[in-house]
Amino acid sequence: MLNLFVGLDIYTGLLLLLALAFVLFYEAINGFHDTANAVATVIYTRAMQPQLAVVMAAFFNFFGVLLGGLSVAYAIVHMLPTDLLLNMGSTHGLAMVFSMLLAAIIWNLGTWFFGLPASSSHTLIGAIIGIGLTNALLNGSSVMDALNLREVTKIFSSLIVSPIVGLVIAGGLIFLLRRFWSGTKKRDRIHRIPEDRKKKKGKRKPPLWTRIALIVSAAGVAFSHGANDGQKGIGLVMLVLVGIAPAGFVVNMNASGYEITRTRDAVTNFEHYLQQHPELPQKLITMEPPLPATSTDGTQVTEFHCHPANTFDAIARVKTMLPGNMESYEPLSVSQRSQLRRIMLCISDTSAKLAKLPGVSKEDQNLLKKLRSDMLSTIEYAPVWIIMAVALALGIGTMIGWRRVAMTIGEKIGKRGMTYAQGMAAQMTAAVSIGLASYIGMPVSTTHVLSSAVAGTMVVDGGGLQRKTVTSILMAWVFTLPAAIFLSGGLYWIALQLI
Numbered sequence: 001m002l003n004l005f006v007g008l009d010i011y012t013g014l015l016l017l018l019a020l021a022f023v024l025f026y027e028a029i030n031g032f033h034d035t036a037n038a039v040a041t042v043i044y045t046r047a048m049q050p051q052l053a054v055v056m057a058a059f060f061n062f063f064g065v066l067l068g069g070l071s072v073a074y075a076i077v078h079m080l081p082t083d084l085l086l087n088m089g090s091t092h093g094l095a096m097v098f099s100m101l102l103a104a105i106i107w108n109l110g111t112w113f114f115g116l117p118a119s120s121s122h123t124l125i126g127a128i129i130g131i132g133l134t135n136a137l138l139n140g141s142s143v144m145d146a147l148n149l150r151e152v153t154k155i156f157s158s159l160i161v162s163p164i165v166g167l168v169i170a171g172g173l174i175f176l177l178r179r180f181w182s183g184t185k186k187r188d189r190i191h192r193i194p195e196d197r198k199k200k201k202g203k204r205k206p207p208l209w210t211r212i213a214l215i216v217s218a219a220g221v222a223f224s225h226g227a228n229d230g231q232k233g234i235g236l237v238m239l240v241l242v243g244i245a246p247a248g249f250v251v252n253m254n255a256s257g258y259e260i261t262r263t264r265d266a267v268t269n270f271e272h273y274l275q276q277h278p279e280l281p282q283k284l285i286t287m288e289p290p291l292p293a294t295s296t297d298g299t300q301v302t303e304f305h306c307h308p309a310n311t312f313d314a315i316a317r318v319k320t321m322l323p324g325n326m327e328s329y330e331p332l333s334v335s336q337r338s339q340l341r342r343i344m345l346c347i348s349d350t351s352a353k354l355a356k357l358p359g360v361s362k363e364d365q366n367l368l369k370k371l372r373s374d375m376l377s378t379i380e381y382a383p384v385w386i387i388m389a390v391a392l393a394l395g396i397g398t399m400i401g402w403r404r405v406a407m408t409i410g411e412k413i414g415k416r417g418m419t420y421a422q423g424m425a426a427q428m429t430a431a432v433s434i435g436l437a438s439y440i441g442m443p444v445s446t447t448h449v450l451s452s453a454v455a456g457t458m459v460v461d462g463g464g465l466q467r468k469t470v471t472s473i474l475m476a477w478v479f480t481l482p483a484a485i486f487l488s489g490g491l492y493w494i495a496l497q498l499i
Contacts, residue, residue, distance in 0.1 A: 004016070004241075004245060008244075015094070016244045016245055019097060019240040019243075020240060022101040022240075023233060023236045023390075024237075024389060024390070024393040025105060026101055026108070026233065027230070027390050027394050027397060028396055028397030028400070029105060029108045029109060029112070029397060030108070030120045030232075030233070030394060031061065031393065031395065031396065031400070032112065032397045032398060033108050033111070033112045033120055033397075038057045038061075038218055038221040038222040038446070039053040039057045039218060039222075040450075041214065041423035041426060041427055041454075042214050042215060042423070042427075044423070045194055045214055045423045046194050046205050046206065047206055047210075047214035047215055047218075047423075048215060054398060054399050056215075056218070056219060056222070057218070057219075057222040058222075058394075058395040058398040060219045060222035060223040061222050061223070061225060061226035061230070061394050061395050061398050062226065062394070062395040063223060063226065064222065064224060064225060064227040064228075064230060065226040065230030065231070065233075065387060065390055065391035066387055066388070067227065068226060068228065068438055069227075069231070070234065070235075070380060070382055071231070071438075071439075071440070071441030072227075072228055072232065072235075072438055072441055072443050073232065073234040073235030073238070073382065074235055074376075075155065075441050075442065075443055076124065076125070076128070076231075076235045076236075077235045077239055078151045079125065079128045079132075079151045079152055079155060080128055080131065080239075092499075093243045095496055095499060097236075097239055097240055097243060099127075099130075099488050099489075099491035099492035099495055100124075100127040100128060100130075100488050100492075101127075102487075103123075103126075103130065103484055103487035103491055104123045104124050104127045104484065104488075106487060107480065107483055107487060108120055116473065118447065118476040118480050119445035119447045119448050120229060120232075120445075121228075121232070121444065121446075122448075122477070122480040122481055124484075125155060125156075125481070125484075126480060126481040126483070126488070127487065127488035128488070129152065129481070129484075129485050130484060130485035130486065130487065130488035130489035130490075130492070133485065133489055134488075134489040134492045135492075138493070138496065150352070154442070155443055158437065158442040158444055162437065162445065163445070163448040163451070163452035164452070165449075166426075166429050166433055166448070166449040166450065166456065167452040167455060167456035167459075168456065169429045169453070170422075170425045170429040170452075170454070170456040171456035171459060173428070173429065173457075174425050174457045174460045174461050177191070177421050178421075178460075178461070181421075189206075189207050189210070190206075190207070190420045190424070191419050191420070192420065193418065193419050194206070194420075206420045207420075210420045210424070213424050214424055214427065217423075217424055217431055218427055220435070221427050221430045221431045221446070222398075223435070224430070224431050224433075224434035224438060225434060226391070227434075227435065227438040228438040228443060228444060228446065229446060230390055230391060231438070231443075232443065233390040233393065234382050234387060237382075237386050237389070237390060238381075238386065242341070246337065250334075250338050250340075251329050251337050251341055251378055251379060252329070252379070252381045253328075253329055254383075255329060255377075255378040255381075256327075257326065257327035257328070259378050260322060260326050260327070260329070260378060261324070262377060263322065263344070263374060263377060263378050263379075264319065264322040265374070266372075266374035267315055267319065267322075267375060268319065269371055270315070270371050271315045273364075273367070273371070274311065274312070280357060281308055281311055281350075283357055284350065284353055284354065284357070285308050285309050288307060306342075306345070306349055308353070311346075311347065314343045314346055315347065317339075318340065318344065318347070321339075322340075344379050345376075348375050348376055351372045352368075352372060355368040355369065418454065418457075418458075421457075421461075422454065422457035422458065425453070425457050427450070427453075430446065430449045430450040430453055433449050434446055451473055455470065
């Protein structure tokens with residue numbers, strides 16, 4: 001962190017501070033916007049006092065970010081247009097980052113103000129798509145080519161399927177609890193709403209074991225949220241640093257000689273694979289029109305375009321820049337580091353495309369996946385201080401402004417209040433679903449998973465849904481993507497007119 005501003009003039013340094021403030025503000029909004037979901041049921045069922053519940057959620061959010069890894073972070077980053085991603089140091093790249101963040105902040109603040117549990121993940125993804133579409137329209141290129149369609153499709157599938165999974169699993173849990181955990185006075189207690197328990201027993205808090213289950217599952221939702229949504233913030237911070245302060249961040253300057261050798265070996269092994277399967281790169285070349293030749297001088301940072309026809313040339317350039325005995329990236333100039341990053345991302349992208357070709361065996365797909373991971377090990381990383389900063393922003397945000405969305409989740413989805421069993425089922429479903437998604441590197445919406453899980457429990461339990469609230473949530477779900485696309489695209493267009 002100490003070398004953050006090394007080599008930057010005052011203007012660039014201020015730009016960097018502003019960009020980092022944007023990202024951390026976005027994460028703080030994410031905290032009080034999305035983490036309201038984690039505390040909604042535990043507060044509504046009176047398992048915990050609101051202040052204590054929010055502190056607990058902030059704590060587990062923090063550790064979720066610290067321990068969540070980086071797979072989701074870079075899944076989000078790779079949704080960006082490939083050319084912009086490869087040329088992040090350009091003014092267009094910086095305009096992209098600011099437009100994307102400002103659009104996400106505006107929409108998230110607006111939906112939070114009205115108490116709507118809209119998804120920060122949907123907002124961010126919509127903002128990224130808006131950048132891609134605007135970039136395509138301005139350059140006269142194909143919209144399909146401008147978007148990283150493979151990543152967009154994968155992430156869209158995750159965002160659409162996850163709420164359905166939440167609804168079905170949570171509803172199924174309630175069905176099982178009604179079927180096998182009811183019929184006696186003691187067991188029926190978990191199927192009461194807090195107001196009923198207070199009237200009959202004079203007690204505000206749920207039974208002990210029910211209370212423990214509610215608290216543990218709420219902690220699980222908070223941890224899973226941090227592990228998934230926190231990673232998105234990490235990816236955005238790295239995007240900013242690569243674009244504005246490339247000297248210290250385009251590659252991992254703390255990488256060991258072993259890690260650099262591992263990267264070089266992966267590139268060499270990929271070259272051997274291509275030589276053994278010459279028909280595969282040829283298939284890719286025929287699928288895409290050739291691009292104009294780019295500069296082959298590794299010391300020059302030029303507008304870089306990635307194409308399968310240039311793969312062997314790219315591999316040769318990497319092997320030249322990374323000799324076998326290299327112990328650190330320090331000997332490389334800033335322009336060489338930037339060029340190395342672009343080339344490695346390009347080779348990795350080619351590897352991913354090869355793995356998707358028909359006829360490639362499962363064994364070869366796994367090999368290419370492993371090689372891709374090794375190639376990017378010193379490119380797709382995050383310093384500890386960045387992870388800590390995002391974790392703190394998310395944790396602090398959790399402790400602010402949670403009440404608006406929490407009230408919607410707890411009281412306004414169903415026609416009657418939430419029972420203890422419904423709260424447990426919804427939270428356990430959300431915690432496990434989001435945690436699993438984080439593990440496999442798929443970004444999902446905490447908001448939509450938990451909201452749909454609550455709705456599923458209400459439907460199965462016969463309580464019914466409040467049409468007005470459900471309509472509002474669905475409208476927010478439907479309009480979030482187009483609104484974010486329009487906002488980010490419009491802001492990006494305006495920014496490009498001003499620079």
